[in-house]
Amino acid sequence: xxxxxxxxDLTKIKIQRSLIEKLFAQNIISTExxxxxxxLIYPHQNWGLWAxxxxxxxxxxxxxxxIIFFFAFNWAIIPNFAKLGVIEVGxxxxxxxxxxxxxxxxxxxxxxxxxxxxxGAFLAVFGQIYQTGADAYQLFLIWSLxxxxxxxxxxNSFHWFLWFVVTSLAIYFYCNQVFMINLIFDNVTxxxxxxxxxxxxxxxAYYRSLKKIWMPAPWTTSLLVLATLSYLLVPxxxxxxxxxxxxxxxxxxxxxxxxxIIHAIFYLYFRFKKPAIVPLCFTYLSLCIIVExxxxxxxxxxxxxxxxxxxxxxLIFTLGLFSFATMRLHHFYxxxxxxxxA
Amino acid sequence: MKxxxxxxxxxxxxxxxxxxxxxKENIIENGEKIFLELRPVDPRSFMQGxxxxxxxxxxxxxxxxxxxxxxxxxKIVVTINEQKIGHFEKLYIGGDLNANQCLFDYRxxxxxxxxxxDSFMFQEGHASFYEKAxxxxxxxxxHEYLLxxxxxxxxxxxxxxxxxxxx
Numbered sequence: 001x002x003x004x005x006x007x008x009d010l011t012k013i014k015i016q017r018s019l020i021e022k023l024f025a026q027n028i029i030s031t032e033x034x035x036x037x038x039x040l041i042y043p044h045q046n047w048g049l050w051a052x053x054x055x056x057x058x059x060x061x062x063x064x065x066x067i068i069f070f071f072a073f074n075w076a077i078i079p080n081f082a083k084l085g086v087i088e089v090g091x092x093x094x095x096x097x098x099x100x101x102x103x104x105x106x107x108x109x110x111x112x113x114x115x116x117x118x119x120g121a122f123l124a125v126f127g128q129i130y131q132t133g134a135d136a137y138q139l140f141l142i143w144s145l146x147x148x149x150x151x152x153x154x155x156n157s158f159h160w161f162l163w164f165v166v167t168s169l170a171i172y173f174y175c176n177q178v179f180m181i182n183l184i185f186d187n188v189t190x191x192x193x194x195x196x197x198x199x200x201x202x203x204x205a206y207y208r209s210l211k212k213i214w215m216p217a218p219w220t221t222s223l224l225v226l227a228t229l230s231y232l233l234v235p236x237x238x239x240x241x242x243x244x245x246x247x248x249x250x251x252x253x254x255x256x257x258x259x260x261i262i263h264a265i266f267y268l269y270f271r272f273k274k275p276a277i278v279p280l281c282f283t284y285l286s287l288c289i290i291v292e293x294x295x296x297x298x299x300x301x302x303x304x305x306x307x308x309x310x311x312x313x314x315l316i317f318t319l320g321l322f323s324f325a326t327m328r329l330h331h332f333y334x335x336x337x338x339x340x341x342a
Numbered sequence: 343m344k345x346x347x348x349x350x351x352x353x354x355x356x357x358x359x360x361x362x363x364x365x366k367e368n369i370i371e372n373g374e375k376i377f378l379e380l381r382p383v384d385p386r387s388f389m390q391g392x393x394x395x396x397x398x399x400x401x402x403x404x405x406x407x408x409x410x411x412x413x414x415x416x417k418i419v420v421t422i423n424e425q426k427i428g429h430f431e432k433l434y435i436g437g438d439l440n441a442n443q444c445l446f447d448y449r450x451x452x453x454x455x456x457x458x459x460d461s462f463m464f465q466e467g468h469a470s471f472y473e474k475a476x477x478x479x480x481x482x483x484x485h486e487y488l489l490x491x492x493x494x495x496x497x498x499x500x501x502x503x504x505x506x507x508x509x
Contacts, residue, residue: 019381075465084363088356095352112348122359130366131489133459148356149351153344295353 015041032261053106060110064117071125082130086127091118095117095133109156116147117164137173140166157217164200168193168227186250187235191258197224198262205274218276225266225279232259240293241301263287264315277329284325369488373481376444377427377497378420378457380476390456394472394492397453398452402446403430404455412455417445425497427477444482459489464502 015018016037017297024034037281071083097111103235120143127134144167195271200215201224207214235255239248266283270276293316299310306313373500379399403417434445435437441477447458447498464472475492493498 072466076468080367084359088359090356094354095348099345099348115352119355126359126362126366128463130370131459131462132366133461133489146351147353149347153347 001248010117017042056110057224060114064114064121068121068146070163075128083125083129084122087118091115091122094118103153104155109154109159109216112150113159113162114158116150119143119146120166124262127145135171135173137177140170140173145171145219155213155216157215157220160220161223164197164223171196187238187255190231190234190253191229191255194228194258194262195230196257197227200224201228218278221276222278222282225270226282228262229259229266229282233263233286233289235259236290237293240290259290265270275332277333277336280332281329284329288321288325291321357361365410367483368398369483369486370490373486373488375490376422376425376480376482376487377425377477378446378480379427379494380478380492393461394469395473395480396457396460396462397466400428400430400446400477401448401455401457404433407432410449414450416448418448418455418457420446427497428480438499444487445485446487462489462492468502469502471500475500 015256018031020034020037020041023029024031029037036109062122065226071078075083094115096109098115101108101111103112120139123139123143126132127139132240144163147163147166151159154160155162171192172189201221204215204221204224232255235252236259239256242248242252263283263286267281269278270283292314296314299306299313358437372388381397381399400420414435417433418449419439420428420432420443421431421440422428422444428444428446431443439445439447448455448457450456462472462478469500472492474494477493477497479491479493480487481490491501493499
């Protein structure tokens with residue numbers, strides 16, 4: 001039986017080290033071709049570029065932290081206008097730099113990121129000087145709103161990450177200080193945070209469908225998935241351990257329902273629609289924790305006096321559950337690679 | 343388009359920054375000075391790093407005089423005597439104030455009625471200067487006020503002696 005040859009479009013094959021090594025191992029290419037190919041796809045100047053970026057980010061972080069320490073240790077002797085003036089000057093220098101350097105280049109992006117950090121520094125110093133006694137959520141909310149246009153025009157993922165952290169803190173402190181919510185037992189905060197991070201995932205997917213760039217780094221998706229699942233774990237575990245003991249609150253029920261729906265959506269999306277192994281790993285890990293909690297609740301805390309045998313059953317179940325999850329993920333990863341290589 | 347957004351956002355931030363500085367500086371420059379007596383609290387929780395948690399006597403007075411249904415947020419009417427020291431009058435339920443009265447914002451927390459701001463921030467290492475604080479010093483313009491410092495029992499505003507720290 002003659003095996004039918006499958007035609008492959010050469011332009012669609014992504015050249016990377018593993019492919020060159022595979023061709024070399026099969027004696028399809030010579031040592032010289034292997035060496036020159038590797039030089040071509042990984043030029044030796046690359047480390048210089050990497051070091052340049054590393055030092056740029058490091059230098060910028062050190063300048064910003066030195067400004068903060070300078071203020072902290074000379075607070076009482078620096079006049080108020082000088083404190084605020086230095087930050088405003090820093091803000092304007094950063095804005096001018098981002099104007100002069102293209103925002104598509106790393107220097108322009110880092111400058112804009114620096115301007116956003118200066119906005120936060122100004123608000124913090126302003127609150128400190130004038131003893132405004134403003135709630136922490138107000139600082140983070142104003143910071144988030146003021147830098148939103150910068151985040152919108154920036155293509156830098158770290159800039160987006162800053163905004164994500166600032167806005168999440170605004171939501172967290174708002175629930176804590178305005179609703180006076182006990183953060184451990186009331187689940188409004190976690191549900192709101194989960195809705196926020198999952199809404200960002202939807203926006204990112206929408207932007208991707210329009211072929212526009214926002215939050216370009218793949219880790220941003222993984223981070224949002226991890227954040228959403230972590231927030232929803234709180235109401236889910238609350239539900240599992242409290243059901244039957246006391247009346248379950250509305251937001252615990254809502255969070256648990258949302259958790260089930262979001263697990264299903266993440267599984268289907270990252271398994272079939274846009275395969276990605278890291279978000280899938282987080283989804284499996286979160287599911288394993290929930291299933292583990294159900295088993296522990298049923299076997300150990302349901303009133304059955306199983307004692308040591310109960311713990312042994314849970315242990316065996318845990319080993320089985322996590323082994324099964326690892327095997328499934330390994331299988332998916334292999335499938336994704338085959339599809340990718342083809 | 344991106345540069346227009348950048349420009350507009352920068353102008354907005356610049357105006358926001360400087361308008362707020364103007365408002366606060368105006369209160370400091372032209373505001374009327376008022377003292378509020380501090381309530382002694384457990385010294386172990388009095389100093390917390392680079393800020394002091396403040397509890398005012400009028401908070402205690404308000405708690406004793408208020409009925410159970412105190413709103414989560416509101417205002418306290420404070421009457422000011424000849425020494426410019428403020429005393430609790432009543433919870434504000436609307437209406438005009440006398441010439442010697444002013445309003446302080448409060449929030450109901452786990453600790454009871456809290457006057458805002460409930461902390462005074464200072465440079466790290468300056469805690470010893472503020473240990474003798476007996477009054478919070480406020481400046482008022484209309485209904486806007488700022489906590490501008492702390493004062494000792496003789497109503498003298500406490501200023502950290504930088505020379506002492508340098509030695």
